[in-house]
Amino acid sequence: MRSKKRALTIQDVAKTAGVSVSTVSRVLNGKDDVASDTQARIMKVIGKMGYTSSLAARSMRSHRKNLIGLVVPDIGFPYSIEIMKGVNRAIAESKFDLLLYTTGDVQKNGTALHEQHYVSLLNNSITDGVLIVASAAAEFITNAPIVAVDPHVINPNYPSVQGMNYQGALAVMEYLMGLGHRRIGFISGRPEIGSALRRLKGYRDALTSAGVAVDEELIKPGDFTQKTACKQASHLLQMDNPPTAIFAANDQSAIGVIEAAEGLGVRIPDDLSVVGFDNISEARYLGLTTVDQFLEEMGYVAMQMLIKLINGETLDLDVHKMQTKLVVRSSCQALTPAY
Amino acid sequence: MRSKKRALTIQDVAKTAGVSVSTVSRVLNGKDDVASDTQARIMKVIGKMGYTSSLAARSMRSHRKNLIGLVVPDIGFPYSIEIMKGVNRAIAESKFDLLLYTTGDVQKNGTALHEQHYVSLLNNSITDGVLIVASAAAEFITNAPIVAVDPHVINPNYPSVQGMNYQGALAVMEYLMGLGHRRIGFISGRPEIGSALRRLKGYRDALTSAGVAVDEELIKPGDFTQKTACKQASHLLQMDNPPTAIFAANDQSAIGVIEAAEGLGVRIPDDLSVVGFDNISEARYLGLTTVDQFLEEMGYVAMQMLIKLINGETLDLDVHKMQTKLVVRSSCQALTPAY
């Protein structure tokens, strides 16, 4: 379809413009020590030939790239999308461009490959700094500015933005128990993720501190996906003594719960109260009560921190705790003691 | 926070392992002509030092990068998100990784800067090929495999995936007129975008071929955003002779129309029928009748085409027309002739 000619180099431009490579490089980088007429001539040649410099070569030699890397396990996750919106907003306000790096399906390839990919992008490469979302393994990175959103490890040795997952879960449980619920099911998130564990811990602690024994039968392992949650919720709802409320570790799981309830003819909120976590945009339309952890804001703040870091400024605080807020909608109801 | 030491190079590894640079490179690339014990030793050193090769240097020297670039004007747009989901799916099935490139706010910087950014990424650089979404300006690219989704130009000189915007708009209008509507408002998209123009043309042609004169007053300029659409819809609804239906050029605009209607106490669908375009995920929850153009599938197909191109295969067809389908939900109603 198109002629597959060799890529143009700065040499080609120099040759046709009748100048040296250095001079072309100078006009390319806007240096002032080049005669205005030669500059104009070179610019014209560049335009005519359609030349652009190689990012690879450029960023190997010089060190400012105006490019920030964003590492996300999976675009497509509403969670990732919300964060990316904030990231995008910060980027738009800055002079940086964004280079997103994803390894596609996070389930498939284990963390090992994943990490290696990170590092190979970041370490000596193409970007001025990196924002990592919901992942472990930035321990290797020693030389590039880096900020993490929702790091899996609890105390990373790099700056991070973290949601207050424990407090958020506590708030949910207080709300649910305030409505009279005692048998509350829990669909957990992936256990290797710190935030998932903290939500689970909030669930447990809230129960015990309210004097309610934790029934392990009511805690079902999930993986943050709608599908798994749907399956697990079905199990919960078909127990002999089913829960009157289900707290799902994230909104997608909550949607799975709703799906399961619909499939079994269980009415929400009449027969079952459901709460999620994240407040993704779908939650509003579904009337899902959930906890907002301001994901968009997290992305925004994290990117601002990173930009500061890149500019050599120091951060006022290394870990930014993001507030959570219970968003009450219509998926919960007070329990009427029918027995 | 962290020691800002210089980045490790292959030289450092070679030195501490007591071998030459070439040898390290060989084990790095899995060549077989290196003794198994030295290989093990080097691997251990690499692991211990936490070394990873520089993407910049590597991709400058060798030519296979296993990296595909995706250029999107704005993540955050539901439109972009849907396409990215499909892209992500194709990527997950392949051995490639994704490098997303965005210039943030597309409104701010004109196309000029935009294009330059493209090209500088693509041309001689970091990726094996590039997927461009909803944009003009890939004319410069001559040497890298490239595929466009929804290109702005009508007949690009590179492969592309295009929605059948004209037919989709026709279907909407037939549906609306089939319900008895004759005064149908239109909120257009950004005029520099080809697909927006084709939807407008579909609107016009459907009216005239049905013998209905086009009332230019009913056509309001939009820009694919909810906000603008809301404002324009308000104007439409406050006319002396307001439309009984509004066809918005995309779903976000349709949401803006709904917002305007709510603000003015206009009931949907009783007083006003609304149709969108795109079938983004929010549309389902809103009960918005719209046309599905299978954005996710477009991203998927486009990426598959690109991968074929990169692998040196030839495409069976250079422009893939994606079917559209009218999705009827609850935002429209037959017009009862009350006058």
Add this chain to the structure above:
DNA sequence: ATCAATACCGGAAACGTTACCGATATTATT
């Protein structure tokens, strides 16, 4: 025991760019 084949490894060039240093031509200074 000599020679050929092979396994393993190091040296050096190349990729496309930028940064530094210096050379020449032009202008200003006295």
Add this chain to the structure above:
DNA sequence: AATAATATCGGTAACGTTTCCGGTATTGAT
């Protein structure tokens, strides 16, 4: 008119890899 300062440019060395070529050891064959 001679010298100093400046403007403009070219040459060359990096940057960190990979690849090619060739050189030792080691092994096998006779």
